[in-house]
Amino acid sequence: xxxxxxxFATVVALCLAAPADARGLPEFTDLIExxxxxxxxxNTVERAKRSSQxxxxxxxxxxxxxxxxxxxxxxxxxxxxxxxxxxxxxxxYVLTNNHVVDGAxxxxxxxxxxxxxxxxVIGTDPxxxxxxxxxxxxxxxxxxxxxxxxxxxxxxxxxxxxxFGLDFTASAGIVSAIxxxxxxxxxxxxxxxxxxxxxxxxxxxxxxxxxxEGKVVGINSQIYTRSGGSxxxxxxxxxxxxxxxxxxxxxKGRVDRGWLGVAIQEVDRDLAQSFGLSKPMGALIQQIEPxxxxxxxxxxxxxxxxxxxxxxxxxxxxxxxxVGGIAPGKKVDVEVMRAGKKKSLDVTVxxxxxxxxxxxxSQNQGDRLGLVVEALDSRQQQAWRLSGGVQVVHVAPxxxxxxxxxxxxxxxxxxxxxxxxxxxxxxxxxxALPKGKLLPIRFYRDGRxxxxxxxIEE
Numbered sequence: 001x002x003x004x005x006x007x008f009a010t011v012v013a014l015c016l017a018a019p020a021d022a023r024g025l026p027e028f029t030d031l032i033e034x035x036x037x038x039x040x041x042x043n044t045v046e047r048a049k050r051s052s053q054x055x056x057x058x059x060x061x062x063x064x065x066x067x068x069x070x071x072x073x074x075x076x077x078x079x080x081x082x083x084x085x086x087x088x089x090x091x092x093y094v095l096t097n098n099h100v101v102d103g104a105x106x107x108x109x110x111x112x113x114x115x116x117x118x119x120x121v122i123g124t125d126p127x128x129x130x131x132x133x134x135x136x137x138x139x140x141x142x143x144x145x146x147x148x149x150x151x152x153x154x155x156x157x158x159x160x161x162x163x164f165g166l167d168f169t170a171s172a173g174i175v176s177a178i179x180x181x182x183x184x185x186x187x188x189x190x191x192x193x194x195x196x197x198x199x200x201x202x203x204x205x206x207x208x209x210x211x212x213e214g215k216v217v218g219i220n221s222q223i224y225t226r227s228g229g230s231x232x233x234x235x236x237x238x239x240x241x242x243x244x245x246x247x248x249x250x251x252k253g254r255v256d257r258g259w260l261g262v263a264i265q266e267v268d269r270d271l272a273q274s275f276g277l278s279k280p281m282g283a284l285i286q287q288i289e290p291x292x293x294x295x296x297x298x299x300x301x302x303x304x305x306x307x308x309x310x311x312x313x314x315x316x317x318x319x320x321x322x323v324g325g326i327a328p329g330k331k332v333d334v335e336v337m338r339a340g341k342k343k344s345l346d347v348t349v350x351x352x353x354x355x356x357x358x359x360x361x362s363q364n365q366g367d368r369l370g371l372v373v374e375a376l377d378s379r380q381q382q383a384w385r386l387s388g389g390v391q392v393v394h395v396a397p398x399x400x401x402x403x404x405x406x407x408x409x410x411x412x413x414x415x416x417x418x419x420x421x422x423x424x425x426x427x428x429x430x431x432a433l434p435k436g437k438l439l440p441i442r443f444y445r446d447g448r449x450x451x452x453x454x455x456i457e458e
Contacts, residue, residue, distance in 0.1 A: 026156045026172070026212055028158055028170065028172060031158060031210060031212070031214045032158070032160065032170050034214060035143060035160070035208075035210065035214050036112055036160055036168055036170070037111065037112055037113065037141040038086055038087045038140070038141040038142050038143045039084065039085075039086050039112065039143075039160045039161070039168060039207060039208060040084070040085045040086060040087060040094060040109045040110060040111055041082060041083075041084060041109070041110045041162045041167055041168070042082060042083045042084060042085050042094075042096055042100055042101070042107065042108070042109055042110075042119075042133075042206065043080065043081075043082050043107070043108045043110065044080065044081050044082070044083075044100065044101055044104035044106065044107050044108075045078050045079070045080055045104065045105055045106040045107075046078070046079045046080075046081070046103050046104050046105055047077070047078055047079075047105045047106075048077040048078070048079070081100075081104075082100075082162060082165060082203055083096060083097060083100030083101075083161075083162070083203060083204075083205045083206045083207075084096065084100075084160075084161035084162050084203065084204055084205060084206045084207030084220070085100070085109065085133070085206045085207065086143050086206075086207065086208045086216070087140050087141060087142050087143065088142060088143060088145075088246065089140075089142060090138065090139055090140050090141075090142055091137075091138055091140070092117075092134050092135040092136060092137045092138070092140060093122070093132060093133070093134055093246075093250075094109055094119060094132070094133040094134070094135060095130065095131075095132060095133075095206070095219065095242065095246065096130075096131050096133060096205075096206030096219075097129050097130065097131060097205045097206040097219065097221055098124045098125060098126050098128075098129045098130055098131045099129055099205065100131065100205050100206045101121060101124070101131050101133070102124070102126075102131075106118075107119040107120070107121070107133065109133065109135050110167075111140075111141075112167075112168050115137075117135035117136065117137055118135070118136075119133040119134065119135045120133065120134055121133060122134050122249055122250065122253065123248075123249030123250075123252075123253040123254060123255075124249075125245050125248075125249065125254075125255040125354070126184075127184070127188055127190050127191075127255070127257070127324075128190060128191050128237060128241055128242075128245050128255070129191070129221050129222075129237065130219065130237065130241075130242060130245045130246075130249075131206075132245075132246055132249040132250065143208055143215070143216050144215050144216065145215060145216050145217075145239040145240075145242065145243055146211050146213065146215035146216060146217045146239055147239070147240065148194070148217050148218060148238035148239040148240045148241075149238075149240055151175060151178060151194065151211070151217050151238075152175065152178075153174075153175050153176065153177060153178060154174055154175060155174060155175045155211065155212075156172065156173075156174055156211075156212055157172065157173060157174065157175055157196055157198060157209050157210060157211060157217065157218075158170060158171070158172045158198070158209070158210045158212075159171050159172070159196075159198045159199075159200060159204060159207060159208070159209050159210070159220055159234075160207055160208060160210070161200075161203060161204035161205075161206075161207030161220065162203045162204070162207075163199075163200070163201035163202065163203040163204045164201055164202060164203050165203055166203070169204075171198050171199040171200070172198060173196050173197040173198035173199070173232075174196065174197060175194060175195070175196055176195040176196055176197050176233075177194075177195040178192070178194055178195070179192040179193075179317075179318065179321070180192065180193040180194070180195045180235060181193075181317035181321075182222065182235060188320075189317060189320045189321070190257060190320055190321065190324040190325075191237055191238070191241055191321070192238060192241075192318075192321040193221070193222070193235040193236065193237065193238075194209070194217070194218045194235065194236040194237075194238055195233065195234070195235055196209070196234050196235075196236065197232040197233070197234070198220075198234055199230040199232075199234075200220050200223050200230055200234035201223070201229050201230050202228070202229075204220050204234075205220060205221060205222075206219060206220065206221075207219070207220050208220070209236045215239075216239050216242075217236075217238070217239050218236030218237055218238055218239055219236055219237040219239075219242055220234065220235075220236050221235055221236060221237050222234070222235040223235070241325070244325065254353075254354035255354050256328055256351050256352065256353055256354060257323075257324040257325070257328070257351070257352045258323045258324055258325065258326035258327065258328055258330075258349040258350070258351070258352065259292070259293065259323070259328070259349065259350040259351055259352035260292065260293055260294050260319075260323045260347070260349065260350070261288060261289035261291075261292020261293055261294045261295065261350065262285050262286075262287065262288055262289070262292070262294045262299065263285070263286045263287035263288075263372060264283040264284060264285055264286060264305075264316045264319055265283075265284050265286050265316055265372070265374045265393070266280075266283075266284070266315060266316045266374070267280045267281060267282050267283075267284050267304060267316070268280055268374075268375065268377070270375060270377075270378055271284065271375050271423075275304055275337050275340065276337060276340035276341075277304065277337060280315075281304075281306065281313070281314055281315070282304040282305055282306045282313050282314075282315075282316070282337065283304065283305045283313050283315075283316040283318070283319040284302070284303075284304050284316065285299060285300070285301050285302065285303045285304075285305065286301065286367075286372060286373075286423075287301065287367055288300075288301060292350065293347055293348055293349055293350040294347070296348070297334070297345055297346065297347040297348065298345055299334070299336070299345065299347070300338065301427060302338070302424065302427075303336040303337070303338050304336060304337040304338075305319060305334060305335075305336050306335045306336060306337055306342070307333075307334065307335035308322050308323065308332065308334050308335075309322065309326060309330075309332035309333065309334075310332075310333065323349065324352070326349045327349070328349055328350060328351030328352075329348065329349065329351070330348070330349050331346055331347070331348045331349075332346070332347055332348075332349060333345075333346060333347075334346075334347045367427075367430050368400070368430055368431070368433060368456055369399060369400045369401040369404075369406075369430060369433075369454065369456075370395060370396035370397075370398075370399020370400055370401045370402055371392055371394070371395060371396075371399070371401045371406065371412075372392070372393050372394035373390040373391060373392055373393065373412065373423065373426060374390065374391055374393050374423065375390065375391070375422060375423050376388075376389045376390060376391050376411055376422075377391070380411070383447070384411070384444055384447045386411065386413060386444070387421075388413065388419060388420055388421040388422055388425070389411045389412055389413045389420055389422075389444070390411070390412050390420055390422065390423055390426045391409065391410070391411050391412075392406055392407065392408050392409065392410045392411070392412065392443075393408055394408060395407060395408060400454045400455060400456055400457070401454065403454065404441060404452040404453065404454040405452050406441075406443065406452070407445070409445070410443045410444065410445050411443055411444040411445075412426065412441065412442075412443045413442050413443060413444060413449070414440070414441065414442035414443075415429045415430065415433075415439075415441055416429065416433065416439045416440065416441075417439075417440070433456050434456070435456045435457065435458045436455065436456070436457070436458040437455065437456075438453050438454075438455050439453065439454060439455070440452070440453055441453070441454055
Protein backbone atom coordinates (compact mmCIF):
# COMPACT_ATOMS: atom_id res chain seq x y z
CA UNK A 1 0.00 0.00 0.00
CA UNK A 2 2.81 2.39 0.93
CA UNK A 3 4.54 1.59 -2.36
CA UNK A 4 1.40 2.50 -4.31
CA UNK A 5 1.07 5.79 -2.44
CA UNK A 6 4.72 6.59 -3.09
CA UNK A 7 4.36 5.88 -6.81
CA PHE A 8 1.21 8.01 -7.00
CA ALA A 9 2.90 10.92 -5.22
CA THR A 10 5.91 10.64 -7.53
CA VAL A 11 3.73 10.80 -10.67
CA VAL A 12 1.84 13.83 -9.34
CA ALA A 13 5.09 15.60 -8.51
CA LEU A 14 6.51 14.94 -11.96
CA CYS A 15 3.35 16.29 -13.60
CA LEU A 16 3.45 19.45 -11.51
CA ALA A 17 7.13 19.93 -12.26
CA ALA A 18 6.72 19.42 -16.01
CA PRO A 19 7.70 22.42 -18.11
CA ALA A 20 5.03 24.56 -19.75
CA ASP A 21 5.71 23.25 -23.24
CA ALA A 22 5.22 19.64 -22.09
CA ARG A 23 1.67 20.53 -21.10
CA GLY A 24 1.03 22.09 -24.49
CA LEU A 25 1.53 25.72 -23.41
CA PRO A 26 4.12 27.91 -25.16
CA GLU A 27 7.30 29.18 -23.57
CA PHE A 28 8.02 32.81 -24.54
CA THR A 29 11.08 33.73 -22.45
CA ASP A 30 13.73 32.81 -25.04
CA LEU A 31 11.77 34.51 -27.82
CA ILE A 32 11.48 37.74 -25.83
CA GLU A 33 15.13 37.76 -24.78
CA UNK A 34 16.35 37.08 -28.30
CA UNK A 35 14.12 39.45 -30.28
CA UNK A 36 13.17 42.38 -28.02
CA UNK A 37 16.49 44.19 -28.79
CA UNK A 38 15.17 44.83 -32.32
CA UNK A 39 11.91 46.36 -31.08
CA UNK A 40 11.95 50.14 -30.67
CA UNK A 41 9.95 52.85 -28.96
CA UNK A 42 9.11 55.77 -31.24
CA ASN A 43 8.68 59.27 -29.84
CA THR A 44 7.34 62.06 -32.01
CA VAL A 45 6.97 65.82 -31.67
CA GLU A 46 4.51 67.87 -33.68
CA ARG A 47 4.86 71.62 -33.39
CA ALA A 48 1.79 73.82 -33.62
CA LYS A 49 1.99 76.34 -36.43
CA ARG A 50 2.34 79.97 -35.39
CA SER A 51 -0.18 82.50 -36.57
CA SER A 52 1.15 85.04 -39.05
CA GLN A 53 -1.45 87.63 -38.06
CA UNK A 54 -0.39 90.47 -35.81
CA UNK A 55 -2.85 91.73 -33.22
CA UNK A 56 -4.17 95.26 -33.80
CA UNK A 57 -4.74 97.76 -30.99
CA UNK A 58 -6.03 101.35 -30.79
CA UNK A 59 -3.37 103.93 -31.67
CA UNK A 60 -4.44 106.32 -28.91
CA UNK A 61 -3.56 103.90 -26.09
CA UNK A 62 -0.88 105.44 -23.82
CA UNK A 63 2.57 103.86 -24.10
CA UNK A 64 2.46 102.70 -20.48
CA UNK A 65 -0.53 100.43 -21.27
CA UNK A 66 0.31 99.51 -24.84
CA UNK A 67 2.25 96.37 -23.89
CA UNK A 68 -0.98 94.91 -22.53
CA UNK A 69 -2.47 94.92 -26.05
CA UNK A 70 0.55 93.85 -28.05
CA UNK A 71 0.63 90.23 -29.08
CA UNK A 72 3.65 88.55 -27.68
CA UNK A 73 5.25 85.71 -29.58
CA UNK A 74 4.08 82.72 -27.56
CA UNK A 75 6.21 79.65 -27.18
CA UNK A 76 5.51 77.17 -29.89
CA UNK A 77 3.26 74.50 -28.47
CA UNK A 78 4.44 70.95 -28.92
CA UNK A 79 2.32 67.84 -29.10
CA UNK A 80 4.16 64.70 -28.13
CA UNK A 81 3.07 61.16 -28.87
CA UNK A 82 4.60 57.71 -28.95
CA UNK A 83 4.29 54.33 -30.56
CA UNK A 84 6.29 51.25 -31.37
CA UNK A 85 8.24 49.85 -34.30
CA UNK A 86 10.96 47.38 -35.16
CA UNK A 87 14.25 47.28 -37.05
CA UNK A 88 14.20 45.37 -40.33
CA UNK A 89 17.78 45.93 -41.52
CA UNK A 90 21.14 46.25 -39.78
CA UNK A 91 21.77 49.58 -41.52
CA UNK A 92 18.81 51.28 -39.84
CA TYR A 93 15.50 50.77 -41.63
CA VAL A 94 12.60 50.81 -39.14
CA LEU A 95 8.97 49.87 -39.78
CA THR A 96 6.02 51.36 -37.91
CA ASN A 97 2.44 52.56 -38.47
CA ASN A 98 1.74 55.62 -40.59
CA HIS A 99 -0.54 57.04 -37.89
CA VAL A 100 2.35 56.93 -35.40
CA VAL A 101 4.47 59.40 -37.39
CA ASP A 102 1.83 61.23 -39.44
CA GLY A 103 2.34 65.00 -39.12
CA ALA A 104 5.43 64.65 -36.91
CA UNK A 105 8.14 67.32 -37.12
CA UNK A 106 10.62 65.30 -35.12
CA UNK A 107 10.95 61.52 -34.74
CA UNK A 108 13.27 59.63 -32.43
CA UNK A 109 13.80 55.89 -32.05
CA UNK A 110 14.93 54.30 -28.78
CA UNK A 111 16.20 50.76 -28.35
CA UNK A 112 15.91 48.59 -25.25
CA UNK A 113 19.61 49.22 -24.48
CA UNK A 114 18.76 52.96 -24.19
CA UNK A 115 20.47 53.98 -27.42
CA UNK A 116 18.46 56.68 -29.17
CA UNK A 117 18.57 57.92 -32.77
CA UNK A 118 16.87 60.62 -34.77
CA UNK A 119 14.83 59.14 -37.61
CA UNK A 120 13.71 60.42 -41.00
CA VAL A 121 10.73 59.25 -43.03
CA ILE A 122 11.58 57.30 -46.20
CA GLY A 123 7.95 56.89 -47.22
CA THR A 124 4.45 56.36 -45.91
CA ASP A 125 1.41 54.42 -47.10
CA PRO A 126 -1.80 55.60 -45.43
CA UNK A 127 -3.85 52.92 -47.21
CA UNK A 128 -2.04 50.15 -45.31
CA UNK A 129 -1.15 52.37 -42.32
CA UNK A 130 2.57 51.65 -42.70
CA UNK A 131 5.60 53.95 -42.62
CA UNK A 132 9.27 53.26 -43.31
CA UNK A 133 11.85 55.19 -41.28
CA UNK A 134 15.66 55.35 -41.42
CA UNK A 135 18.20 55.98 -38.68
CA UNK A 136 21.94 56.53 -39.21
CA UNK A 137 23.42 53.48 -37.51
CA UNK A 138 25.11 50.19 -38.35
CA UNK A 139 25.12 46.64 -37.01
CA UNK A 140 21.68 46.97 -35.45
CA UNK A 141 19.67 43.94 -34.30
CA UNK A 142 16.94 43.00 -36.77
CA UNK A 143 13.73 41.00 -37.09
CA UNK A 144 12.70 38.82 -40.04
CA UNK A 145 9.28 38.26 -41.55
CA UNK A 146 7.26 35.05 -41.68
CA UNK A 147 4.87 34.07 -44.47
CA UNK A 148 1.56 35.37 -43.12
CA UNK A 149 -0.39 33.36 -45.72
CA UNK A 150 0.42 30.26 -43.68
CA UNK A 151 -1.03 31.69 -40.46
CA UNK A 152 -3.90 29.71 -38.94
CA UNK A 153 -6.63 30.57 -36.49
CA UNK A 154 -5.69 29.31 -33.04
CA UNK A 155 -1.92 29.85 -33.38
CA UNK A 156 -0.12 31.47 -30.47
CA UNK A 157 1.26 34.96 -31.12
CA UNK A 158 3.22 37.48 -29.06
CA UNK A 159 3.36 41.28 -29.18
CA UNK A 160 6.12 43.55 -27.87
CA UNK A 161 5.63 47.30 -27.65
CA UNK A 162 5.21 50.30 -25.39
CA UNK A 163 1.53 50.49 -24.35
CA PHE A 164 0.74 53.69 -22.45
CA GLY A 165 4.48 54.42 -22.42
CA LEU A 166 5.36 51.23 -20.54
CA ASP A 167 8.45 50.41 -22.56
CA PHE A 168 9.01 47.00 -24.16
CA THR A 169 5.96 45.25 -22.71
CA ALA A 170 5.19 41.72 -23.90
CA SER A 171 1.68 40.27 -24.22
CA ALA A 172 0.48 37.01 -25.75
CA GLY A 173 -2.65 35.43 -27.17
CA ILE A 174 -3.96 33.54 -30.15
CA VAL A 175 -5.02 34.34 -33.69
CA SER A 176 -8.79 34.83 -33.52
CA ALA A 177 -9.49 35.28 -37.24
CA ILE A 178 -7.74 36.11 -40.50
CA UNK A 179 -8.72 38.23 -43.48
CA UNK A 180 -10.76 40.76 -41.51
CA UNK A 181 -11.96 43.75 -43.53
CA UNK A 182 -11.83 47.13 -41.77
CA UNK A 183 -12.53 50.04 -44.15
CA UNK A 184 -10.56 53.24 -43.61
CA UNK A 185 -12.06 56.70 -43.15
CA UNK A 186 -11.99 57.00 -46.96
CA UNK A 187 -13.92 53.71 -47.17
CA UNK A 188 -10.87 51.94 -48.64
CA UNK A 189 -10.24 48.30 -47.87
CA UNK A 190 -6.85 46.98 -48.97
CA UNK A 191 -5.63 45.13 -45.85
CA UNK A 192 -6.84 41.65 -44.80
CA UNK A 193 -6.22 42.18 -41.08
CA UNK A 194 -5.18 39.49 -38.62
CA UNK A 195 -7.49 39.53 -35.59
CA UNK A 196 -6.04 38.42 -32.24
CA UNK A 197 -6.98 38.52 -28.56
CA UNK A 198 -3.52 39.82 -27.62
CA UNK A 199 -3.69 42.76 -25.20
CA UNK A 200 -2.91 45.71 -27.52
CA UNK A 201 -3.24 49.25 -26.17
CA UNK A 202 -2.34 52.80 -27.27
CA UNK A 203 1.43 52.82 -27.69
CA UNK A 204 1.59 49.30 -29.15
CA UNK A 205 0.86 50.66 -32.63
CA UNK A 206 3.58 49.77 -35.12
CA UNK A 207 5.07 47.03 -32.98
CA UNK A 208 5.68 43.45 -34.15
CA UNK A 209 3.38 40.45 -33.77
CA UNK A 210 5.53 37.31 -33.51
CA UNK A 211 4.82 33.66 -34.15
CA UNK A 212 6.42 31.02 -31.91
CA GLU A 213 9.45 30.87 -34.22
CA GLY A 214 10.25 34.48 -33.42
CA LYS A 215 9.37 35.78 -36.86
CA VAL A 216 7.06 38.72 -37.52
CA VAL A 217 3.66 37.68 -38.87
CA GLY A 218 1.99 41.07 -38.44
CA ILE A 219 2.31 44.72 -37.47
CA ASN A 220 -0.07 45.78 -34.69
CA SER A 221 -2.26 48.57 -35.99
CA GLN A 222 -5.76 48.87 -34.52
CA ILE A 223 -7.97 47.84 -31.65
CA TYR A 224 -11.70 47.74 -31.12
CA THR A 225 -12.53 49.24 -27.76
CA ARG A 226 -15.27 50.93 -25.79
CA SER A 227 -12.99 51.98 -22.94
CA GLY A 228 -9.84 53.17 -24.72
CA GLY A 229 -7.95 50.03 -23.70
CA SER A 230 -7.81 46.42 -24.79
CA UNK A 231 -10.92 44.25 -24.70
CA UNK A 232 -9.38 41.37 -26.63
CA UNK A 233 -10.08 42.62 -30.15
CA UNK A 234 -6.87 43.73 -31.84
CA UNK A 235 -5.89 43.83 -35.50
CA UNK A 236 -2.51 43.48 -37.21
CA UNK A 237 -1.35 44.12 -40.77
CA UNK A 238 -0.13 40.82 -42.32
CA UNK A 239 3.60 40.54 -42.91
CA UNK A 240 3.11 39.72 -46.60
CA UNK A 241 1.34 43.06 -47.08
CA UNK A 242 4.16 44.81 -45.24
CA UNK A 243 6.88 43.19 -47.36
CA UNK A 244 5.36 44.54 -50.58
CA UNK A 245 4.86 48.00 -49.07
CA UNK A 246 8.46 48.12 -47.79
CA UNK A 247 9.87 47.18 -51.20
CA UNK A 248 7.92 49.94 -52.94
CA UNK A 249 8.70 52.58 -50.30
CA UNK A 250 12.41 51.79 -50.55
CA UNK A 251 12.31 51.88 -54.33
CA LYS A 252 10.17 54.96 -55.00
CA GLY A 253 8.92 56.35 -51.69
CA ARG A 254 5.28 55.54 -52.47
CA VAL A 255 3.00 52.54 -53.00
CA ASP A 256 1.05 51.85 -56.20
CA ARG A 257 -1.71 49.23 -56.19
CA GLY A 258 -3.69 47.19 -58.62
CA TRP A 259 -6.99 48.69 -59.79
CA LEU A 260 -10.03 47.06 -61.37
CA GLY A 261 -12.71 49.76 -61.39
CA VAL A 262 -15.83 48.01 -60.10
CA ALA A 263 -18.35 48.53 -57.32
CA ILE A 264 -19.25 45.25 -55.64
CA GLN A 265 -21.58 43.78 -53.07
CA GLU A 266 -21.95 40.63 -51.02
CA VAL A 267 -23.82 37.61 -52.39
CA ASP A 268 -26.48 36.39 -49.97
CA ARG A 269 -28.35 33.08 -50.01
CA ASP A 270 -31.17 34.27 -52.25
CA LEU A 271 -28.80 35.91 -54.74
CA ALA A 272 -26.62 32.80 -54.80
CA GLN A 273 -29.61 30.69 -55.71
CA SER A 274 -30.74 33.12 -58.40
CA PHE A 275 -27.25 33.17 -59.98
CA GLY A 276 -26.96 29.39 -59.95
CA LEU A 277 -24.39 29.18 -57.14
CA SER A 278 -24.39 26.30 -54.66
CA LYS A 279 -23.81 28.68 -51.74
CA PRO A 280 -23.14 32.39 -51.08
CA MET A 281 -19.71 33.22 -52.52
CA GLY A 282 -17.87 35.70 -54.68
CA ALA A 283 -18.22 39.42 -55.35
CA LEU A 284 -21.23 40.66 -57.31
CA ILE A 285 -20.46 43.55 -59.69
CA GLN A 286 -22.90 46.43 -59.20
CA GLN A 287 -21.19 49.05 -61.30
CA ILE A 288 -18.27 49.38 -63.70
CA GLU A 289 -16.16 52.52 -64.13
CA PRO A 290 -16.16 53.55 -67.82
CA UNK A 291 -12.74 53.01 -69.36
CA UNK A 292 -11.51 50.99 -66.40
CA UNK A 293 -9.65 47.66 -66.68
CA UNK A 294 -12.92 45.89 -65.84
CA UNK A 295 -14.71 47.73 -68.64
CA UNK A 296 -11.97 46.98 -71.19
CA UNK A 297 -11.80 43.30 -70.25
CA UNK A 298 -15.47 42.58 -70.86
CA UNK A 299 -16.63 42.19 -67.27
CA UNK A 300 -20.31 43.01 -66.94
CA UNK A 301 -22.67 44.31 -64.30
CA UNK A 302 -24.26 41.26 -62.71
CA UNK A 303 -21.14 39.07 -63.02
CA UNK A 304 -20.14 37.30 -59.84
CA UNK A 305 -16.35 37.14 -59.53
CA UNK A 306 -15.41 33.73 -58.12
CA UNK A 307 -11.65 33.66 -58.70
CA UNK A 308 -9.12 36.38 -59.43
CA UNK A 309 -5.58 35.46 -60.48
CA UNK A 310 -6.16 31.95 -59.19
CA UNK A 311 -7.28 33.07 -55.73
CA UNK A 312 -10.76 32.17 -54.56
CA UNK A 313 -13.04 35.12 -53.73
CA UNK A 314 -15.10 33.71 -50.86
CA UNK A 315 -16.73 37.03 -50.00
CA UNK A 316 -16.88 40.44 -51.63
CA UNK A 317 -14.36 41.97 -49.21
CA UNK A 318 -11.70 39.55 -50.51
CA UNK A 319 -11.60 41.19 -53.93
CA UNK A 320 -9.97 44.55 -52.97
CA UNK A 321 -7.34 42.65 -50.93
CA UNK A 322 -6.43 40.50 -53.93
CA VAL A 323 -6.61 43.17 -56.64
CA GLY A 324 -4.69 45.74 -54.59
CA GLY A 325 -1.81 43.31 -54.09
CA ILE A 326 -1.31 42.59 -57.80
CA ALA A 327 1.33 44.49 -59.73
CA PRO A 328 -0.23 47.00 -62.15
CA GLY A 329 0.01 45.85 -65.76
CA LYS A 330 -0.17 42.14 -64.95
CA LYS A 331 -2.60 40.06 -67.02
CA VAL A 332 -4.64 37.70 -64.83
CA ASP A 333 -7.33 35.10 -65.31
CA VAL A 334 -10.73 35.92 -63.80
CA GLU A 335 -13.49 33.36 -63.30
CA VAL A 336 -17.03 34.69 -63.11
CA MET A 337 -20.54 33.33 -62.94
CA ARG A 338 -22.60 34.93 -65.69
CA ALA A 339 -26.24 34.03 -66.36
CA GLY A 340 -25.85 30.75 -64.50
CA LYS A 341 -22.68 29.65 -66.31
CA LYS A 342 -19.02 29.94 -65.38
CA LYS A 343 -16.86 32.01 -67.73
CA SER A 344 -13.15 32.89 -67.79
CA LEU A 345 -11.80 36.28 -68.84
CA ASP A 346 -8.34 37.81 -69.18
CA VAL A 347 -8.00 41.09 -67.29
CA THR A 348 -5.03 43.45 -67.34
CA VAL A 349 -4.88 45.04 -63.91
CA UNK A 350 -4.66 48.84 -63.88
CA UNK A 351 -2.73 51.11 -61.52
CA UNK A 352 -4.03 53.05 -58.54
CA UNK A 353 -1.30 55.58 -57.78
CA UNK A 354 -0.48 56.50 -54.21
CA UNK A 355 -2.15 59.90 -54.45
CA UNK A 356 -5.09 58.89 -56.63
CA UNK A 357 -8.67 58.99 -55.44
CA UNK A 358 -10.02 55.44 -55.43
CA UNK A 359 -12.49 54.32 -58.06
CA UNK A 360 -16.06 53.25 -57.46
CA UNK A 361 -14.71 49.93 -56.26
CA SER A 362 -13.53 51.36 -52.99
CA GLN A 363 -15.14 54.77 -52.88
CA ASN A 364 -18.69 53.43 -53.28
CA GLN A 365 -19.94 56.63 -54.88
CA GLY A 366 -22.73 54.51 -56.29
CA ASP A 367 -24.79 54.81 -59.43
CA ARG A 368 -26.27 57.89 -61.15
CA LEU A 369 -28.43 58.47 -58.07
CA GLY A 370 -25.39 58.12 -55.84
CA LEU A 371 -26.77 54.90 -54.37
CA VAL A 372 -25.35 51.47 -53.67
CA VAL A 373 -28.18 48.95 -53.41
CA GLU A 374 -28.52 45.25 -52.77
CA ALA A 375 -31.22 42.61 -53.01
CA LEU A 376 -33.93 42.77 -50.38
CA ASP A 377 -33.84 40.04 -47.76
CA SER A 378 -36.80 37.68 -48.22
CA ARG A 379 -37.74 37.88 -44.53
CA GLN A 380 -37.87 41.67 -44.64
CA GLN A 381 -39.82 41.47 -47.88
CA GLN A 382 -42.43 39.30 -46.19
CA ALA A 383 -42.52 41.40 -43.02
CA TRP A 384 -43.21 44.60 -45.02
CA ARG A 385 -45.51 42.79 -47.46
CA LEU A 386 -43.51 43.80 -50.52
CA SER A 387 -43.49 42.03 -53.86
CA GLY A 388 -40.11 43.49 -54.88
CA GLY A 389 -37.67 46.29 -54.22
CA VAL A 390 -34.00 46.87 -53.42
CA GLN A 391 -32.38 48.01 -50.19
CA VAL A 392 -30.11 51.05 -50.00
CA VAL A 393 -26.76 50.29 -48.34
CA HIS A 394 -24.90 53.53 -49.14
CA VAL A 395 -25.81 57.09 -50.16
CA ALA A 396 -23.07 59.31 -51.58
CA PRO A 397 -23.01 62.86 -50.16
CA UNK A 398 -24.55 65.60 -52.34
CA UNK A 399 -25.91 62.98 -54.77
CA UNK A 400 -29.46 63.02 -56.21
CA UNK A 401 -30.35 60.25 -53.77
CA UNK A 402 -29.00 62.22 -50.82
CA UNK A 403 -30.89 65.35 -51.95
CA UNK A 404 -34.07 63.26 -52.13
CA UNK A 405 -33.55 62.31 -48.48
CA UNK A 406 -32.73 58.63 -48.95
CA UNK A 407 -30.82 56.83 -46.21
CA UNK A 408 -29.13 53.43 -45.83
CA UNK A 409 -31.80 50.91 -44.93
CA UNK A 410 -34.51 52.44 -47.12
CA UNK A 411 -36.18 50.05 -49.56
CA UNK A 412 -36.86 51.48 -53.05
CA UNK A 413 -40.10 50.12 -54.51
CA UNK A 414 -40.64 52.52 -57.41
CA UNK A 415 -38.24 54.52 -59.56
CA UNK A 416 -39.87 57.14 -61.74
CA UNK A 417 -43.20 55.57 -62.70
CA UNK A 418 -41.96 51.96 -62.82
CA UNK A 419 -41.96 49.30 -60.10
CA UNK A 420 -38.60 47.98 -58.92
CA UNK A 421 -38.75 44.19 -58.90
CA UNK A 422 -35.14 43.53 -57.90
CA UNK A 423 -31.51 44.53 -58.48
CA UNK A 424 -31.53 43.84 -62.23
CA UNK A 425 -34.80 45.72 -62.66
CA UNK A 426 -33.42 48.67 -60.67
CA UNK A 427 -30.25 48.76 -62.79
CA UNK A 428 -32.17 48.95 -66.05
CA UNK A 429 -34.46 51.69 -64.74
CA UNK A 430 -31.59 53.68 -63.20
CA UNK A 431 -29.54 53.61 -66.41
CA ALA A 432 -32.53 54.79 -68.44
CA LEU A 433 -33.32 57.79 -66.23
CA PRO A 434 -33.46 61.06 -68.21
CA LYS A 435 -31.39 64.08 -67.22
CA GLY A 436 -32.88 67.35 -66.06
CA LYS A 437 -36.33 65.96 -65.33
CA LEU A 438 -37.97 65.85 -61.90
CA LEU A 439 -39.18 62.32 -61.16
CA PRO A 440 -40.82 60.57 -58.20
CA ILE A 441 -39.25 57.82 -56.12
CA ARG A 442 -41.27 55.63 -53.77
CA PHE A 443 -39.53 53.87 -50.89
CA TYR A 444 -40.15 52.27 -47.52
CA ARG A 445 -38.55 53.37 -44.27
CA ASP A 446 -39.15 51.25 -41.17
CA GLY A 447 -42.01 49.59 -43.02
CA ARG A 448 -43.76 52.86 -43.91
CA UNK A 449 -44.08 54.05 -47.53
CA UNK A 450 -43.00 57.53 -48.61
CA UNK A 451 -42.60 59.52 -51.82
CA UNK A 452 -39.83 61.96 -52.70
CA UNK A 453 -38.68 63.62 -55.92
CA UNK A 454 -35.24 63.61 -57.52
CA UNK A 455 -33.46 64.86 -60.61
CA ILE A 456 -30.38 63.68 -62.51
CA GLU A 457 -28.54 66.89 -63.27
CA GLU A 458 -27.46 67.62 -66.84
